[in-house]
Amino acid sequence: MTAPEPSGPEAERDRAGAAGAAPxxxxxxGPVGLTVAxxxxxxxxxxxxxxxxAGTSDEAKAISxxxxxxxxxxxxxxxxxxxxxxxxxxxxxxxxxxxRVLFHARGPAPYRLGYPxxxxxxxxxLERVLLEALRARPEAEVRFSTELVSVAEDETGAVAGLxxxxxxxxxxxxxxxxxxxxxxxxxxxxxxWVLGCDGGRSTIRELRGIDMTGTSxxxxxxxxxxxxxxxxxxxxxxxGSPDRPAVVVxxxxxxxxxxxxxxxxxxxxxxxxxxxxxxxxxxPYRDITPDQVERCTAxxxxxxxxxxxxxxxxxxxxxxxxxxxxxxxxxxNSGVRDAANLAWKVAEVWHGRADARLLDTYEPERRPxxxxxxxxxxxxxxxxxxxxxxxxxxxDVAARALLLTGPGRRYLTEMxxxxxxxxxxxxxxxxxxxxxxxxxxxxxxxxxxxRPRLLDEVLGDGPALLGVDVPDAAWAxxxxxxxxGAAGAAxxxxxxxxxxxxxxATGERRAVADADGALEAALGAARGRFVLVKPxxxxxxxxxxxxxGPFAAALAPLLRAGGEASPDAAAAPAARPNS
Numbered sequence: 248m249t250a251p252e253p254s255g256p257e258a259e260r261d262r263a264g265a266a267g268a269a270p271x272x273x274x275x276x277g278p279v280g281l282t283v284a285x286x287x288x289x290x291x292x293x294x295x296x297x298x299x300x301a302g303t304s305d306e307a308k309a310i311s312x313x314x315x316x317x318x319x320x321x322x323x324x325x326x327x328x329x330x331x332x333x334x335x336x337x338x339x340x341x342x343x344x345x346x347r348v349l350f351h352a353r354g355p356a357p358y359r360l361g362y363p364x365x366x367x368x369x370x371x372x373l374e375r376v377l378l379e380a381l382r383a384r385p386e387a388e389v390r391f392s393t394e395l396v397s398v399a400e401d402e403t404g405a406v407a408g409l410x411x412x413x414x415x416x417x418x419x420x421x422x423x424x425x426x427x428x429x430x431x432x433x434x435x436x437x438x439x440w441v442l443g444c445d446g447g448r449s450t451i452r453e454l455r456g457i458d459m460t461g462t463s464x465x466x467x468x469x470x471x472x473x474x475x476x477x478x479x480x481x482x483x484x485x486x487g488s489p490d491r492p493a494v495v496v497x498x499x500x501x502x503x504x505x506x507x508x509x510x511x512x513x514x515x516x517x518x519x520x521x522x523x524x525x526x527x528x529x530x531p532y533r534d535i536t537p538d539q540v541e542r543c544t545a546x547x548x549x550x551x552x553x554x555x556x557x558x559x560x561x562x563x564x565x566x567x568x569x570x571x572x573x574x575x576x577x578x579x580n581s582g583v584r585d586a587a588n589l590a591w592k593v594a595e596v597w598h599g600r601a602d603a604r605l606l607d608t609y610e611p612e613r614r615p616x617x618x619x620x621x622x623x624x625x626x627x628x629x630x631x632x633x634x635x636x637x638x639x640x641x642x643d644v645a646a647r648a649l650l651l652t653g654p655g656r657r658y659l660t661e662m663x664x665x666x667x668x669x670x671x672x673x674x675x676x677x678x679x680x681x682x683x684x685x686x687x688x689x690x691x692x693x694x695x696x697x698r699p700r701l702l703d704e705v706l707g708d709g710p711a712l713l714g715v716d717v718p719d720a721a722w723a724x725x726x727x728x729x730x731x732g733a734a735g736a737a738x739x740x741x742x743x744x745x746x747x748x749x750x751x752a753t754g755e756r757r758a759v760a761d762a763d764g765a766l767e768a769a770l771g772a773a774r775g776r777f778v779l780v781k782p783x784x785x786x787x788x789x790x791x792x793x794x795x796g797p798f799a800a801a802l803a804p805l806l807r808a809g810g811e812a813s814p815d816a817a818a819a820p821a822a823r824p825n826s
Contacts, residue, residue: 269293269403269404269405269437269438270292270293270295270388270436270438270439271287271292271293271439271441271442271593271597272294272295272440272442273287273294273295273297273442273444274297274395274441274442274443274445274451275296275444275445275446275449275565276296276297276300276374276378276391277304277374277444277446278309278370278374278377278579279444279564279566279582279583279586280296280298280442280444280445280564281296281374281377281378282320282377282582282583282586283442283586283589283590284296285323285325285377285384285387286322286323286586286587286591287593288386289322289384290590290594290598290708291386291594291598292386292594292598293386293387294388295436296387297390297394297395298391298392298393299393299394299445300391301392301412302391303375303378304371304374306370309373309578309579310370310498310576311337311366311368311483311576311580312365312373312580313364313366313577313580314354314358314359314360314361314362314363314364314365315360315580315583315584315685317329317330317360317363317366318360318361318688318784319586319587320583321362321701321703322703322708324380325376328376329368332368332372332373332499333499334368334481334497335362335363336353336357336364336366337367338352338365338482338483339351339352339365339483339484339485340482340483341646342484342487342488343487344488344636344639344643345488346488349487349646349647350646350650350656350659351482352659352662353661354662355661355663359687359688360688361688361689361701361702361703365576367483367496367497367498367499369498369499370579390409390411392411392412393410393411394409394412394450395408395409395451396408396410396433396450397454398451398454398455398561400560403437404437404438404439404560405438405441405559405560405561406436406437407436408433409433409435410433410434411434438560439597440596440606441560441562442593443561443562443563445567446565446567447566447567449563449566449567451563452563452567455558455559457554457555457558457563458554459551459552459553459570460551460552461552461570463550463551464548464549464572465547466508467509467513467514467515467516467546467547468507468508468509468545468546468547468548469507469509469520469543469545470504470543470544470546471504471505471506471525471528471529471540471542471543472502472504472541472542473503473504473535473539474501474502475539476497476501476533478497478533482497483496483497485574485631487633487642487643488639489634489636489638489639491508491528492633493505493506493508494574494632502541505528507528508634509545514545515545516545516547517545518545519543519544520543520544520545522537525543549570549571550572550621551569552568552569552618552621553567553569555610556568556609556610556613556614557606557607562606562609564586565582565585566582568585568613568617569581569618569621572628573624574624574627574628574632575620575627575665577620578624581616581617581620584617584668585609585613588609588783589609589613591781592606592609595806601805601806604805605805608672608674609673611673612672612673612675612785615671616666616669619666623664623665630642646659668684668785669683669684670683670684670785671683674781674802674805674806675787675788676788676801676802677788677789677790677794679772679776679788680772681770681772681773681786682787682788682789683785683786685784685785685786686769686770686778686780686784686785687702687765687768687769688701688702689761689762689763689769690762691759691762691766692749692750692759693758694750694758695752697750697760702766705741705757705759706780706784707739709738709739710738710739710779710781710782710806711739711741711780712725712730712738712739712779713742713773713777713780714740714741714742714743714756714777715743715745715776715778716744717777717792720792721777722740722742722755724792725777725792725795729795729796729799729800729803730777730799739757740757741756741757741758742756742757743758743766743770743778744758744760744761745760745761745766745767745770745771745774748760775791776789776791776792777789777790777791777795778790779798787802
């Protein structure tokens with residue numbers, strides 16, 4: 248388990264600010280900033296969001312949300328609203344060098360996390376939904392036309408210098424967009440924590456002197472978002488012709504995205520392509536008129552990761568922490584994973600229920616997968632969008648060979664080639680195969696009505712201790728060992744009944760039973776054990792009844808306010824690696 252000891256003046260400042268008197272400042276009002284702000288406000292944390300632009304974006308940059316992102320939005324009460332603006336359950340059809348279909352990838356079981364695996368959307372619509380929800384929350388304040396110009400720290404928190412544009416302040420709006428402002432001068436805002444969600448050109452990253460490591464690619468791509476399109480396919484299309492690699496992604500209401508790799512004489516980064524070029528490239532797929540082009544730009548992409556994600560009271564999320572090629576559709580989804588991981592930790596610290604060391608587990612839990620996804624997106628582009636005839640031939644032959652076998656076919660069609668998320672460090676203890684993985688979200692039977700419900704509705708928004716077919720004596724032992732108080736906030740106790748059996752309704756704890764076999768598949772390997780699920784739905788530990796005490800002692804230093812870790816407690820999980 249990663250539990251770094253606090254030391255020096257920074258640790259003292261962290262502890263002094265744990266009471267959360269000042270709001271959390273979110274810099275950047277894009278989808279990641281609006282998501283983390285909604286998650287924090289839903290947990291009772293006061294939030295101020297500042298965005299340098301006058302409103303939300305009108306550019307459809309990101310276009311794909313996965314099931315994990317929708318599950319995160321569920322935690323903020325927003326999943327149903329977002330589902331109204333997406334094309335659910337989309338896949339990707341890959342074409343070979345001659346235009347023939349290689350395979351159609353739909354992902355693994357589509358509702359493993361409670362939602363369709365992949366979903367297309369328009370970013371302006373998503374941002375409007377997120378902003379509308381945020382403005383309805385009394386804990387949140389949104390300031391547009393406001394930019395961060397400085398950030399400093401003292402004994403009790405951070406002091407941010409903010410400059411507003413125009414005499415009416417942040418887009419003419421004060422708290423929740425209802426009047427007030429500070430003119431065009433610089434004002435100070437005291438914040439408990441500052442979250443940098445301000446994109447690839449992050450001001451916070453620059454102010455804190457944080458570099459990014461990786462590769463900047465020089466290949467220029469044209470992206471065009473169009474309307475009035477005839478495509479009705481519920482999947483994206485990757486055309487792997489080395490003469491002209493292209494991506495076509497249909498959306499809702501006649502929208503469609505086209506992306507083409509440009510030759511050196513066809514365009515340059517940052518220069519809007521002329522309509523003649525756009526029309527010529529799209530011609531194989533449709534006829535188009537100028538008024539049907541919603542957005543068109545030429546861009547290059549980066550494959551980089553910030554060298555550190557926390558600097559004092561400032562933390563980086565989304566493109567501020569990592570940027571990747573678009574070919575895997577994971578840029579925004581990686582940012583939403585950041586928000587899910589960090590929001591509950593900031594909330595626990597802000598409410599005084601956890602030590603600020605908890606925030607040091609954010610990067611160890613998120614960086615490995617983010618870096619792997621950056622590298623994967625880069626490799627995928629090199630293979631699928633190659634301009635090398637030889638490489639395209641090898642790719643097509645290898646894919647067709649894989650499709651001849653069951654495992655190979657599943658590897659491609661279920662997208663098993665994507666990096667899997669597993670927390671190897673951070674708020675994890677022990678070496679059970681489930682530890683560090685995300686628990687699925689099947690439908691479960693809940694007494695007394697036995698009406699099927701999504702698992703997260705039962706788990707609540709805090710940590711949950713699941714007893715998987717454990718006897719009553721084991722629950723008594725859990726309480727004696729310090730559970731459910733070992734994780735700072737109240738831990739919800741949930742009795743999990745596997746097999747075709749009825750759950751037992753008790754006054755002491757909640758109970759769920761398997762509705763369709765999915766719960767058995769998810770937790771069968773933990774039968775007879777306790778499973779500690781973190782608020783972001785990743786598993787912190789799988790414990791046998793005899794291991795409850797050592798695990799409670801190991802996890803408590805991070806999750807309890809002001810806790811001190813002892814060497815023996817930190818080493819306890821390693822003593823029982825297979826528990």
